[in-house]
Amino acid sequence: MDLYDFKLDFVAKWINEKNGKSVAIQMPEGLKIYSQFIADELEKRTNATMFIIADACYGACDIAKDFSEFADVLVHFGHTEIPIMANNDRIFFVEISADVKYQSHLVELLPKLGNRIGLITTIPFLEELEKIKKWLEENGKQVFIGRRKGRAKYDGQVLGCDISAAKDISELVDEFLFIGNGDFHPLAVSIETKKKVIIFDPITQQIRDLADLPERVLRQRHAAISKASTAKKFLILVSTKVGQNRLHLATHLRKEAIDHNRKADLVVMNEFNPDLLIPFEADAYVSTACPRLAIDDFLRYPKPILTPVEFEIAIGIKRWRDYHLDFL
Ligand code: SF4
Numbered sequence: 484m485d486l487y488d489f490k491l492d493f494v495a496k497w498i499n500e501k502n503g504k505s506v507a508i509q510m511p512e513g514l515k516i517y518s519q520f521i522a523d524e525l526e527k528r529t530n531a532t533m534f535i536i537a538d539a540c541y542g543a544c545d546i547a548k549d550f551s552e553f554a555d556v557l558v559h560f561g562h563t564e565i566p567i568m569a570n571n572d573r574i575f576f577v578e579i580s581a582d583v584k585y586q587s588h589l590v591e592l593l594p595k596l597g598n599r600i601g602l603i604t605t606i607p608f609l610e611e612l613e614k615i616k617k618w619l620e621e622n623g624k625q626v627f628i629g630r631r632k633g634r635a636k637y638d639g640q641v642l643g644c645d646i647s648a649a650k651d652i653s654e655l656v657d658e659f660l661f662i663g664n665g666d667f668h669p670l671a672v673s674i675e676t677k678k679k680v681i682i683f684d685p686i687t688q689q690i691r692d693l694a695d696l697p698e699r700v701l702r703q704r705h706a707a708i709s710k711a712s713t714a715k716k717f718l719i720l721v722s723t724k725v726g727q728n729r730l731h732l733a734t735h736l737r738k739e740a741i742d743h744n745r746k747a748d749l750v751v752m753n754e755f756n757p758d759l760l761i762p763f764e765a766d767a768y769v770s771t772a773c774p775r776l777a778i779d780d781f782l783r784y785p786k787p788i789l790t791p792v793e794f795e796i797a798i799g800i801k802r803w804r805d806y807h808l809d810f811l
Pocket residue numbers: 541542543544545642643644645726727772773774775811
């Protein structure tokens with residue numbers, strides 16, 4: 484529990500103010516190991532009964548919209564709300580923070596960094612961003628933090644489906660420094676801005692770069708598009724998750740397919756699972772849900788799975804030179 488601050492006093496105060504007698508607790512997979520501790524602590528501080536949601540949760544796009552069937556309020560840990568989505572005053576987003584030990588690593592990083600640096604991060608490390616900026620500036624660097632737009636809540640924050648904060652400062656910086664863990668966010672920034680991204684992972688305390696990952700991913704995407712370009716039948720996949728549903732886009736893509744002499748069926752799912760697609764005839768899939776699905780999970784699918792723009796390249800509406808990643 485030492486690594487993360489779950490702001491439990493603050494959460495308990497909110498539950499009591501809402502007069503919540505039953506509370507649904509929702510967390511991403513990486514935090515679920517803390518859920519029983521959190522439930523115990525919140526029960527001690529409130530008069531409420533806690534229900535831990537076991538279903539997978541990938542982001543604030545994936546709120547347990549049926550929570551009111553068993554709880555008065557929902558407490559969602561680990562993601563910020565998506566500003567463009569409708570608010571619900573029975574849902575509380577807990578912006579957890581991580582205790583980051585970075586000083587000695589920044590000293591090690593300093594000679595490896597260019598002069599103009601863009602700082603980007605994800606929510607657990609956001610509180611440290613201004614401190615890291617100040618330290619780098621005191622040590623002679625020009626540091627930029629991009630403005631939020633769209634689905635991110637804070638300046639400097641990037642999501643797998645929104646890297647506006649990086650694009651905002653891309654022209655001003657030599658490279659990006661990503662404070663966080665995982666490859667997807669820095670990969671998206673690297674492919675879209677064509678700038679080098681250095682990763683400082685406060686959990687593993689490692690400094691690394693993406694090496695040839697962006698080139699490998701682009702090669703794989705090119706191969707998937709080529710394979711799908713001969714497809715006669717597509718399945719266009721739509722998610723029912725509240726923040727991933729792009730039904731209008733899906734129907735538009737279907738029309739494009741038909742206009743280009745391809746067959747396309749719309750298939751709706753909550754949790755994307757290749758096994759659910761077995762009964763259907765198709766040569767390729769198009770995911771209109773979280774942009775990460777086609778990129779991170781392609782190996783799980785027996786047929787090529789494309790993003791919307793990749794689909795348009797495959798059927799000849801766009802060219803490979805128009806390629807960009809999918810964002811919501
Ligand atoms: S759509 Fe994907 S990347 Fe965006 S918040 Fe949801 S899970 Fe994260």
